[in-house]
Amino acid sequence: MRLWLFLAVTLLFVAFSPAPTLKFALLKYKGGGDWYNDVNSLKNLAKFCNDNLGTNFDLEHAVVEPSSPDLFNYPFVYLTGHGNFTLDNEEAANLRAYLSGGGFLFINDDYGIDPYARLAMKKVFPDLDFVELPFSHPVYHQKFDFPNGLPKVHEHENKTPRGYGLIYEGRLVCFYNYECDLGDGWDDVHNDAPVARQKALQMGANIVQYVFSLNGEKGT
Numbered sequence: 395m396r397l398w399l400f401l402a403v404t405l406l407f408v409a410f411s412p413a414p415t416l417k418f419a420l421l422k423y424k425g426g427g428d429w430y431n432d433v434n435s436l437k438n439l440a441k442f443c444n445d446n447l448g449t450n451f452d453l454e455h456a457v458v459e460p461s462s463p464d465l466f467n468y469p470f471v472y473l474t475g476h477g478n479f480t481l482d483n484e485e486a487a488n489l490r491a492y493l494s495g496g497g498f499l500f501i502n503d504d505y506g507i508d509p510y511a512r513l514a515m516k517k518v519f520p521d522l523d524f525v526e527l528p529f530s531h532p533v534y535h536q537k538f539d540f541p542n543g544l545p546k547v548h549e550h551e552n553k554t555p556r557g558y559g560l561i562y563e564g565r566l567v568c569f570y571n572y573e574c575d576l577g578d579g580w581d582d583v584h585n586d587a588p589v590a591r592q593k594a595l596q597m598g599a600n601i602v603q604y605v606f607s608l609n610g611e612k613g614t
Contacts, residue, residue, distance in 0.1 A: 417452040419468035421499070422459050423514075425480035431504060432474050435580035442580075442595040443602050447537060460485035465492045470605055474502040474577045479510040486517040493518070493560075493567040498605045501570040502577035505548075511570065515560060524558035524570060533557070533569065536603040538596040544571055545593035547579035547586060569601055 418436045423429050440451035458464050458471065461484050465471065471492075473479070481489065493499060501511050512524065527533065527543075534540040534557075544555040555574030559566045579586050579594020586594070 415450050415452050416470075417454070417456050417468060419456040419458045419465070419471045421471050421473040422457050423473065423475075423479050423481070424485075425478035425510065427475035427477040427479045427507060427510065428504075429473070429475050429479075431476065432502070432577045432581050434582050435474070435577045436472055438582060439580045439595060439598045439602070443599050446599055447603055449602070449606075460489050462488070465489070466495070466497070469496070470498050470500065470602065472500050472502065472577070473511075474504050474507075476504050476506040477510070479507055479514050481514045481517055483517075486514070490518045494562055497567070499568040500601060501568060502575065503570070503572045504575055504577060508572060515568065515570075519560060519562065522560050522562065524560060527557045527559050527566075527569075531557075531559075533566070533601055533604045534597075536600040538600055540597060540600070544574045544576070545579075545590065545597060546574060547590050547594045548575040566604075 418440060420436060421429060436455040437453045440449075440453050440455070443449045444451055455472075456464070456468060458468060460481055465488060489499070501507070501515075503511070515524070516522075529541060529543045534543055544557045546555050551573065553573040556572045557574070558570040558572060560568040560570075576594045576598055579591045580598055582591075
């Protein structure tokens with residue numbers, strides 16, 4: 395089933411019956427970066443969304459590789475790490491088909507992934523560039539309101555957090571948080587302040603809610 399159709403069917407089920415069980419996926423990429431490092435992030439985000447958005451996410455996430463056909467079973471895929479992230483031609487083509495068909499990729503800069511992520515995603519969409527999303531973008535104004543954009547969760551180089559997106563045919567297909575580290579805040583092993591963790595989970599829930607509104611009911 396094409397992913398956009400899967401998402402539409404999911405929304406119908408949510409509207410007329412108890413929410414179906416869905417599962418987040420963690421992207422296992424090549425290049426030597428620590429794709430696995432946020433141990434409990436997706437579990438904690440799933441629980442927070444279930445508690446606050448009325449979703450029914452499985453607390454255990456899947457692990458999927460960019461070239462795998464299993465990628466299309468997961469409408470929300472998470473990518474994180476500190477270092478090198480690469481895609482070969484087959485992986486880039488499969489990821490492009492996934493994203494252009496309705497999938498969504500969330501990239502978390504855990505510090506150091508920025509140049510590699512930009513280069514890899516340029517291979518996926520050669521004609522697209524990351525654009526910084528304005529604070530008025532609906533991703534910041536879902537269940538929780540973030541009038542000043544991304545919260546600062548973890549200090550890297552003391553830079554302002556920025557939210558970037560890849561927009562394909564009018565739809566946000568990839569959200570990239572830079573100098574923010576939402577994934578660090580979702581996890582519970584980094585000793586982040588409780589207020590920072592709460593803001594990180596709230597912003598994560600906003601992104602999830604936005605994605606599952608089919609990206610368009612409140613804007614691009």
